[in-house]
Structure formats: structure tokens, C-alpha cells
Amino acid sequence: MGIISSLKESLGTWINRIFKKKRAKIGLYGPPNAGKTTLANRILHDWCEGESLGEASPIPHETRRAMRREGVVINANGSSIELDIVDTPGMATKVDFKEFMAFGLSEAESKKRAKEATEGVIEAIKWLDDLDGVLLVMDSTEDPYTQVNVVVIGNMEARKLPLLIVANKMDLPNASPARIKAAFPQHAMVSISALEGSNIDNLYQAIAAHFG
Amino acid sequence: MDLISGEKLEKMTSMEKIRLILDKVKKGKIVVLECGLTSDEEVRLIEMTMTEIRVDEFSGIEIESYPSKKEGSFLDKIFGRALKGRMTVIGPANQLRTIEKDKYQISTKVSVGD
Numbered sequence: 001m002g003i004i005s006s007l008k009e010s011l012g013t014w015i016n017r018i019f020k021k022k023r024a025k026i027g028l029y030g031p032p033n034a035g036k037t038t039l040a041n042r043i044l045h046d047w048c049e050g051e052s053l054g055e056a057s058p059i060p061h062e063t064r065r066a067m068r069r070e071g072v073v074i075n076a077n078g079s080s081i082e083l084d085i086v087d088t089p090g091m092a093t094k095v096d097f098k099e100f101m102a103f104g105l106s107e108a109e110s111k112k113r114a115k116e117a118t119e120g121v122i123e124a125i126k127w128l129d130d131l132d133g134v135l136l137v138m139d140s141t142e143d144p145y146t147q148v149n150v151v152v153i154g155n156m157e158a159r160k161l162p163l164l165i166v167a168n169k170m171d172l173p174n175a176s177p178a179r180i181k182a183a184f185p186q187h188a189m190v191s192i193s194a195l196e197g198s199n200i201d202n203l204y205q206a207i208a209a210h211f212g
Numbered sequence: 213m214d215l216i217s218g219e220k221l222e223k224m225t226s227m228e229k230i231r232l233i234l235d236k237v238k239k240g241k242i243v244v245l246e247c248g249l250t251s252d253e254e255v256r257l258i259e260m261t262m263t264e265i266r267v268d269e270f271s272g273i274e275i276e277s278y279p280s281k282k283e284g285s286f287l288d289k290i291f292g293r294a295l296k297g298r299m300t301v302i303g304p305a306n307q308l309r310t311i312e313k314d315k316y317q318i319s320t321k322v323s324v325g326d
Binding site: 091092094114119122125147150151154155158 | 251252254255258262263265271272273274275278306312313
């Protein structure tokens, strides 16, 4: 059995090399409400026949468990890359249940959400050990100098893993992708609207170039 | 507010630094680290903070440092000179609030009493 599975693996590797199909496990990271799940859904919509990965919501910490979709094949720049996409819960240094009550959730619901959100942050951190690269999703209307952004970038630099910054929500009037570029000039950045799909082809080209 | 010297931090293990910071912050202190933490220590601090969050007692931390410098110079690499960590301020989320931050300056508001 061991020899057969080893042969299968080798054959798969050679086929991938011949057809230039590469594979990478990519994590979508960022603060809560940056649009990670909206982007994951956009990628799946475009390349997996309209599938979606999770539900997006204006209430922070809607994604409280990491969700993974294997085998997302993206074709760009004349080559093909197969991605395992991991949509991670929003990273934060604080979680206050009162924040959720402001969105109309009951106290009990808010406390439950806060507990699950803290577990989600831990899960997102654990995933950092098991990735080939990161799409760091930032809200272009917000201050980019958050510690979550600084920590994720610092970690990827220390691990020498590829990182692509996605300046999301460029459709909003007060969006400023230039502010993000000025904050982290050493990293490649693509500005998009995951919600509307604007500039998304440039993102796919950048993904193929960075992670392929 | 406690200012902790780089010399003291250098002698501590990562876990000792994280425990020291969290113990102080949970008592309501603002901690300023002269040389900051490594990126791995920062992520472990966030992880540990999440395990210690309790409703109505501790809602987490506010932590601020400058973005890292990319890499040392060619000479730094040849002579094995490591980049020093950046000054970092950490406090309870309900008492320390960042007003403005850029590459060169962090402005924060500290509330005394809650």
C-alpha cells in the first residue's frame, strides 16, 4: 500500500510539474469586518461555479470557525494554481460582548458570540503554522496601522512566507488604498471591492504570481 | 504605568514576558516595553489574552507598536547584528485607546478609573 500511494504521489507531482499546476494553502487574514468571507465567497463564486464558503454580516466576528475549501483552481497569467483557501476568523486583541449588543443582539447571545470569537482568534493563530501564504485583507476605509495588521505582517516576514495585501472596499467613497500602500510599502498590494468584484482579475493575477 | 527596560526583557523567556505583561495589564497597568516583543511573541500574547478574557472582568488588551523595519542592512547581516524590537505600549482594552498612529508616532488616550 505504501509503495502504491508513494507512486501515486510522485505521479501527481510530475503531472503538476508538466502542466505547471501549483498548489498552495492560503489563509485569508485580517481584522473583523475587513471582508475576508466576502472575498472567499467571491473567489469561490468565480472559480467554483457559484459556491460560497460562509455568511458575511455587518456584525463583527460573524466567522468564528475557520472554514476551508480545497482545490480551488485559478487560471491567470497563462498558468494555473490550485489553492486550498482557509477563511479565518477575524484577528483581534480584545473582544467585548457589549460591542455585539450595540448591533441588537441579546446579552446572552452577545456573551456566547464573545466566547466563540475568542476561540476563533486562537484558531486563526494556530492556522498560521500550517499555511503556504497569506492574503491579508484590510478595509481601505480604516486606519491600516492596527496591531493585527502589524502582527500578521511581522509573522509572515519572520516565516519568510509570501504575503499579498488586499485593500478591500475600494467601492466606498472614503476608501484610501494609498494609505495602506504607504503604511506597508515593502509588500505587494491589490485594491479591490470583493462585494462588487471590481479589479478582481488583477487580484487573481497577483495570486498566481505570488503563490504559484 | 510601568516602563520595562530592554535589558530586563533580554533576560526573560518569551513565556515569562507574556505572563509579566498580562499580570500587569489585568491589574489595570499600562506597560511600555523599551524593546518590544518579537512577532512570534506578539502573536502568542494575543493567543494567551484570548484565553483570559472574562465577561465584565477583562475584555482584552490594546497593544501598539510601529510596523517592523523590513530587514537589516548588508553589514548588519555580515556582522550578525539583529534588529532591535520596537518600543511597544500595552494596556487594558477598556483603559488604553489609540487615537492616531502612523509610522513614526503613536497617540493614545489613557482613562483612569472605569
